[in-house]
Amino acid sequence: MELAPFTPYMSKPTAQSRQAITRQIMDPSGEMTDQIVQGLVEIIAMEGPSLSTRVFTLYAKKGGLVKLSGAAARRFSTALKKAIVGGKISMELDTSAEKTQALLWLPSMNRVNVREYGNRGFDDIPASELGEVMFELAAELEDKKTKIFEKMTQLYGLKQLSKNAVARLDLVYQEYLT
DSSP states (O other): OOOBOOOOOOOOOOHHHHHHHHHHHHOOSHHHHHHHHHHHHHHHHHHOSEEHHHHHHHHHHHTTOSSOOHHHHHHHHHHHHHHHHTTSSEEEEEOOSSSOEEEEEOTTSOSOOOBOOTTOOGGGSOHHHHHHHHHHHHHHTTTOHHHHHHHHHHHTTOSSOOHHHHHHHHHHHHHHHO
């Protein structure tokens, strides 16, 4: 199985981007919300389909925030709702045990794009992407869960899976293969 390259969204915070994100978070006007929508669309255009937590974190880092604050997450959620209603971003819930996350993609994209690990964390890979990889491997490996997980570890170029990664894969396995 071959994985497509993962193209990460890259940005470096500048004085201007720090000021812009502060205004966008603090000013609930439609103009500021539209600016956030545009930023979310740019990130998804590079990395999508992507999980909302990753998109929001990347947007926050673009503005120089070290951590995604509650106020920033609420503003980004408001902008995301506007983008969805406006048809700029598509969304569905992602399979996750810890928290509710949304899978985001642009209407011009496929909902699932099987890609290399890249600079993402394992929790940043959409369940639908992991599920597609599992489905392909299950056909090759006669649906042996342990073998599928081992092959996924190799495929993503990892030495081993963390406990969190195994738990996520277990959840995806249950959702997509049973």
